[in-house]
Amino acid sequence: MNRPVLKLRRCPRRPRVLDGHPWVFAGEVERPPQDAADGHAADLVDPRGRSLGSGIYNSRSKIVWRRFARDNGAAWDEEAVCGRIDAAVARRDPSARFCRLVWSEADDLPGLVVDRYDDVLVLQALTLGVDRLLAEIVGHLRALPDVTEVILRNDAPVRRQEGLARAVSTVSGAAVPPRWFTVEGIEYRLDLTGGQKTGFYLDQREQHPAVGAMAAGRRVLDAFCHQGGFALHCAKAGAASVLALDSSAEAVEAARANAARNGLTITAEVANVFDYFTSHREARGLFDLIILDPPPFARARSALDGALRGYKELNLRALRLLSPGGILATYTCSQPVDRTLFRSVLADAARDARRSATILAEPRQPADHPVRLDFPESEYLRGYLLRAP
Ligand code: SAH
Numbered sequence: 001m002n003r004p005v006l007k008l009r010r011c012p013r014r015p016r017v018l019d020g021h022p023w024v025f026a027g028e029v030e031r032p033p034q035d036a037a038d039g040h041a042a043d044l045v046d047p048r049g050r051s052l053g054s055g056i057y058n059s060r061s062k063i064v065w066r067r068f069a070r071d072n073g074a075a076w077d078e079e080a081v082c083g084r085i086d087a088a089v090a091r092r093d094p095s096a097r098f099c100r101l102v103w104s105e106a107d108d109l110p111g112l113v114v115d116r117y118d119d120v121l122v123l124q125a126l127t128l129g130v131d132r133l134l135a136e137i138v139g140h141l142r143a144l145p146d147v148t149e150v151i152l153r154n155d156a157p158v159r160r161q162e163g164l165a166r167a168v169s170t171v172s173g174a175a176v177p178p179r180w181f182t183v184e185g186i187e188y189r190l191d192l193t194g195g196q197k198t199g200f201y202l203d204q205r206e207q208h209p210a211v212g213a214m215a216a217g218r219r220v221l222d223a224f225c226h227q228g229g230f231a232l233h234c235a236k237a238g239a240a241s242v243l244a245l246d247s248s249a250e251a252v253e254a255a256r257a258n259a260a261r262n263g264l265t266i267t268a269e270v271a272n273v274f275d276y277f278t279s280h281r282e283a284r285g286l287f288d289l290i291i292l293d294p295p296p297f298a299r300a301r302s303a304l305d306g307a308l309r310g311y312k313e314l315n316l317r318a319l320r321l322l323s324p325g326g327i328l329a330t331y332t333c334s335q336p337v338d339r340t341l342f343r344s345v346l347a348d349a350a351r352d353a354r355r356s357a358t359i360l361a362e363p364r365q366p367a368d369h370p371v372r373l374d375f376p377e378s379e380y381l382r383g384y385l386l387r388a389p
Helices: 078-091 134-142 207-212 228-236 249-261 273-277 300-321 340-352
Strands: 005-007 023-025 040-045 051-057 063-069 098-103 111-119 121-124 147-156 167-170 179-183 187-189 217-224 241-246 269-270 287-292 322-332 359-362 383-386
Touching: 040 063, 051 241, 078 098, 078 111, 121 134, 134 147, 187 228, 187 249, 187 287, 207 228, 207 322, 217 228, 217 300, 217 340, 228 241, 228 249, 228 287, 241 249, 273 300, 300 322, 300 340, 340 383
Parallel strands: 005 040, 121 147, 217 241, 217 287, 241 269, 287 322
Antiparallel strands: 023 063, 040 051, 051 063, 098 111, 111 121, 147 167, 179 187, 322 383, 359 383
């Protein structure tokens, strides 16, 4: 069988794929050859016919080609994909029981995300090329050491953009009810088939104890607490008090149950953080440590301006409530808000709050969520730990 070849058009705007980016958009290529099949491998060449690598083709997606290898002619079949999974797993810390094992383009497996929760793997298939080989992939994952179950969280809305149906299932066929898992020394009741993300904010698991380590004797506010990761570590480390807020009643209930299970004392309340800050705006010095870990305000560049205003407002209000010498642990998981932008927003917020602040640390997503230099979309989580005199 001949290998289908996609050819880049001569575009006025230079396609990013020429600079190593792994995506090609529909408007960037000439009419695809007849033999190009959705969900299968195709080669890419530039307008002069020079090779740009192997990728998965899908005419139904806006991103028609996603590179998985720099050489042309590379296979995308059971053997090749399972080999790439093994390579991704080998790059992770073998002792980590809770981590991301496979991260899509960053592991040269566009559209495959696999998280490990002890003996349970949670998989997301986000492209047709991955979905087509799902049975083989799941069989391979199930056979990895210490794995008893694989959950297929194929309910992500982006599946629609690839022409795929949405559903959640398990390899065993049995239901997986919520159960207790111990992450970084704290027990959480996790719902891996229905919770936010794949059940837990694995990308913040290193930050929970790192911020906790600064909490002894402090009055802590964990805004946007979800299951209470930050709040619980702060309580464990000997905080003077811990208030945890989330707008989701389910999240607050989970945080309370987790606190009880771990024998820790926190106050968890359902609240909109913006409203809370408005009603407490006169309460200067109310907290000695504030954690801000909101949901993404901007997923796309088009939403950037509004997002930056949101981050500024939030951080400004938090800084006003911080006691002298207080610590602000603040994060953004909006991919387009890069470190330079986030830092300038924080500087604006501090200026308007009439506070100076020094940078204690600049945390980022953990190493199991690798960032590729040629794929900015792989970097999304940025944080600052600030001390405000
Ligand atoms: N800090 C958590 C993750 C937070 S995710 C951890 O490390 O596990 C963001 C959380 O913010 C979600 O639980 C969501 O329910 C909550 N949220 C979103 N908008 C909110 C708002 N305006 N006020 C309070 N909570 C909000």
